[in-house]
Amino acid sequence: MQNKSSSGPIERLAESTPDSIASKARGLSDRAIAWIFIAPTIFLLLAVNIFPLIWTIWLSFTNFRVNRPNRDIDWVGFRNYERILTDTDTWATMQATAHFLVWTIVLQVLIGFTLAYLINKKFRGNDMWTTIIVLPMMLSPAVVGNFWTFLYQPQIGLFNYVVAFFTGADPASFSMIGDVHLAPWAIVIADTWMWTPFVMLICLAGLRSIPDYIYEAAECDRASKWRQFWTITIPMVLPFLMLAVLFRGIENFKMFDLVVQLTGGGPGNTTTLTSIDLKREAFEKWRTGFSSAYAVILFVTVFGLASIYVKALNKVKER
Amino acid sequence: MSYSANEPSSRTKWGAGTVVILYAIVTLMPLLWIVATGFKTSEDAIAYPPKVFFEPTAEGYVNLFTTRTRVNNEDLANLEPAKTWYEQLVRDRGQVIAGPSRYSERFLNSIIIGFGSTALCMLLGTAAAYAFSRFRVPLKDDLLFFILSTRMMPPIAVAIPIFLMFKNLGLSDTHLGMILLYTAVNLSLSVWLLKGFIDEIPVEYEEAALIDGYTRFQAFYKVVLPQAATGIASTAIFCLIFAWNEYAFAVLLTSGTAQTAPPFIPTIIGVGGKDWPAVAAGATLFLMPVMVFTIVLRKHLLRGITFGAVRK
Numbered sequence: 001m002q003n004k005s006s007s008g009p010i011e012r013l014a015e016s017t018p019d020s021i022a023s024k025a026r027g028l029s030d031r032a033i034a035w036i037f038i039a040p041t042i043f044l045l046l047a048v049n050i051f052p053l054i055w056t057i058w059l060s061f062t063n064f065r066v067n068r069p070n071r072d073i074d075w076v077g078f079r080n081y082e083r084i085l086t087d088t089d090t091w092a093t094m095q096a097t098a099h100f101l102v103w104t105i106v107l108q109v110l111i112g113f114t115l116a117y118l119i120n121k122k123f124r125g126n127d128m129w130t131t132i133i134v135l136p137m138m139l140s141p142a143v144v145g146n147f148w149t150f151l152y153q154p155q156i157g158l159f160n161y162v163v164a165f166f167t168g169a170d171p172a173s174f175s176m177i178g179d180v181h182l183a184p185w186a187i188v189i190a191d192t193w194m195w196t197p198f199v200m201l202i203c204l205a206g207l208r209s210i211p212d213y214i215y216e217a218a219e220c221d222r223a224s225k226w227r228q229f230w231t232i233t234i235p236m237v238l239p240f241l242m243l244a245v246l247f248r249g250i251e252n253f254k255m256f257d258l259v260v261q262l263t264g265g266g267p268g269n270t271t272t273l274t275s276i277d278l279k280r281e282a283f284e285k286w287r288t289g290f291s292s293a294y295a296v297i298l299f300v301t302v303f304g305l306a307s308i309y310v311k312a313l314n315k316v317k318e319r
Numbered sequence: 320m321s322y323s324a325n326e327p328s329s330r331t332k333w334g335a336g337t338v339v340i341l342y343a344i345v346t347l348m349p350l351l352w353i354v355a356t357g358f359k360t361s362e363d364a365i366a367y368p369p370k371v372f373f374e375p376t377a378e379g380y381v382n383l384f385t386t387r388t389r390v391n392n393e394d395l396a397n398l399e400p401a402k403t404w405y406e407q408l409v410r411d412r413g414q415v416i417a418g419p420s421r422y423s424e425r426f427l428n429s430i431i432i433g434f435g436s437t438a439l440c441m442l443l444g445t446a447a448a449y450a451f452s453r454f455r456v457p458l459k460d461d462l463l464f465f466i467l468s469t470r471m472m473p474p475i476a477v478a479i480p481i482f483l484m485f486k487n488l489g490l491s492d493t494h495l496g497m498i499l500l501y502t503a504v505n506l507s508l509s510v511w512l513l514k515g516f517i518d519e520i521p522v523e524y525e526e527a528a529l530i531d532g533y534t535r536f537q538a539f540y541k542v543v544l545p546q547a548a549t550g551i552a553s554t555a556i557f558c559l560i561f562a563w564n565e566y567a568f569a570v571l572l573t574s575g576t577a578q579t580a581p582p583f584i585p586t587i588i589g590v591g592g593k594d595w596p597a598v599a600a601g602a603t604l605f606l607m608p609v610m611v612f613t614i615v616l617r618k619h620l621l622r623g624i625t626f627g628a629v630r631k
Contacts, residue, residue, distance in 0.1 A: 028534075028535065028536075030454050030455075031454070031455075033450070033454070033535050034450040034455075035450075036446075037447055037449060037450035038447045038451070038456065040443050040447075041443045041446070041447040041506055041510060042447075042462065044499070044502065044503050044506065045465070045466060045469055045503055045506060047503075048481065048503035049469040049472070049477065049503065051480075051484075052477050052480035052481050052484065053472070053477070055480040055483070055484075056480050059479070059480070066479075066483065115339060115342060118335035118336075118338055119335070119339055121327045121331055121332050121335035121336075122327065122332065123332040123333065123335050123336035124336070125336070126336070126339070129336075129339050129340055129343045131613070131614055131617045132343045132346075132347060133339075133342065133343050133346055134613060134617070134620060135346075135347070135350060135610055135613055136349070136350065137624075138560060138564075138610070138612075138613045139350075139564065139606050139609055140563065140564035140566065140581050140605065140606065140609070141564065141566065142564075142566035142570075142581040142584075142585065143564075143580075143585070143602050143605055143606065144349070144602075144606075146584065146585035146598065147349070147599065147602055148349070150595055150598075150599075151349060151352065153365075156365045156366070156367050156369065157369075158348070158349075158352050158369050161367075161368060161369050171367075193346060196346075197346075198624060201620065201621045201624065202621065202629055205621055240629065243625065243628060247625065250471055253473070254472075256473070256474065256475060256566070256567045257567055257581075261585055274473075275475045278473070278475045278476065279475050279571075282475065282478070282479050283478075283482075283571060292479055292480075295473070295475070295476030295477075295479060298473055298476055299471075299473070299476055302471050302473070303468070306471060
C-alpha cells in the first residue's frame, strides 16, 4: 500500500526531470501537496486534542478551580493522584463501571453472535430484518435514554408491564431505576438493547468471510456440524468478535450520555460510571485540578488496556 | 442452485427466520412506543395497562412547539374564540398558548452545527485521506494512529480544558465553537474511512491523468473525487449522524444560544409535570432523519461503525 505513487512510470519520469521544469509542468510538488492536505487536519487535532491534553496534565498537578479563577494556583505534585487512588468512592465507581462493562459485553457478544449466526442462515428477507435490528444503534443515546426512563416507570412503564405480564409480578412492585439492586441492570439492559446490533453486524461480516469450501472439505471428512462449528466457525469469527469487544469496551468505558439520562448515576452511587463521576467532580464541584488528574488516569487506563488488547488481537489474527 | 454444504435446509431457515424476526419486533418496541406516545393524550400516555390502541391526537406536537399557561374557566370563557385548531386544542385543556417553545430553535441549531461540522470535516478529511493514501508521508503510520487515538479519550476528560479554552477565546456557547469541536471529533472517522475508500481506487487512473498533462490537483478533483463519491457521501452521513447525536460536549459547553436538541429534549416539561407526549413528539422528529439515513446507508454501515476496519 505504501509508496504506491513512487512505483508508477510517472514518478520515474518525474525523478529524471530537473526540478525547475518539473514544478512548471506539474504545479506544486507532491511533498508540498501532501503537507497542504494534511496540515489543517493535524493542526485542528493538535488544537482540540493534544493541547487540551497537555493542559489537563499540567492542571492535574495543581489545585486550580475554575469557579475561583483569581486564587493563586498552587503546585501540589502528585497529591491529586494520591487522593483519587486512595479514595473509596473512586473504587466504588470503578466497580460500577466494571459491572457495566463486563455484563454489557457478555450479553452483547452472546446475543449479537447468535443473531448473526441465525441471519447467516440466509432466510428470505434477512437483509430487511438486519436493517430493522440495527436501528437503535444509530440513534441519539441521550434522547433514547431519556425515553427509557419512561419505559422503566413502575406500573405505567411498558418494560414493567411486559415483565409483569410474563412473570406474574405486580408491575408497580419494582422500579428499575429507583432500586439500588435493579438500577445497575437497568443500564445494562438499555445499553444491550442499543448496542447488540453493533456486535451482530461485525460477527455477520466474520461469518460471511468464511469461504464455503472449508465447510465442504469438512463435510467430506465427515466432521459433525457441532465439530465444524467449534473448529471452523468460532476460530474464524474470533478476530471479528475481538474487534467488536474492543470497540464496545472503549465506548462503554467512556459511557456518559445514555446512562446519565437514564439514572443520572443514582440511586446513591450505584450507577455512577467513571465519566459521570468525572463530570460531577469537574462541572458540579468544580475541582478542576482533581478532576484533571482523574481524566489523566482514565485516559492512561483506556489507552493502556486498548494497546494490550490490540497486541492480543494481532496475535489471534496471525494464527 | 448448485449444491453447497453451507446451504441450510429450509427448516433451519424457517427456524432462524422466526427467532430473528421475533427479536427484531422486540427491539423495535421502544422505538414504536416513542412514535405512538407522541400521538397520545397525556392521560393515555400514562394509562394502566399501557394503551396500544388509542385515539390519536396532535396534542403532543402542539405542546412541543408552544409554551402554555393554565387559566381558570371564567377567564377562558371570556376569551375570543380560538382562531386556529391548535389554539382550540390547547383551550380544551384549560390552557392558553403563551408563546413558541425553544424546540424549533434547538432543532435548527442541531442542523446548523451538524451540517457545518460535516462540511468542514469532509473538506479536511478528504484532503488528508488523499495525501495519506497516495503520498509518501513521513511517520505516516504514527500520524494515522495519532488521529485514531483522539477518539479514545472520554469526552468529559477533554471537556475540562476545552471548556477553559472556549471561555478564553469567546467560543463557549457559539455555533462556530461547536462546529470546530465536532469537526475535530469526527476527523478521525472521516480520515480513516475515506483513506480506505481512496485506497480502493486504482492509482493507475491518476497516473493516466498525469500523463495526459493534468496537475496533481486536477487529477485529485477530476479523477479521484468522482470515483470516491459514494464513499465520501456515506462518510458524510456518518459524520452528520455522530454530530447530530452528540450529547456530552453539547450539554457541557452550550446553554443558551448554541444548544442542540439532544440536551434540550429531556428537559421538555409541560404545565404541571413531565409532558411525555411532547417529549416523545420531540424525540420522534429528532430521531426520524437518522432512521431514514440508516436505511439509506445500510450497505456501508459496517464500515462506518468500525472506522473502516471491517469491509464486507
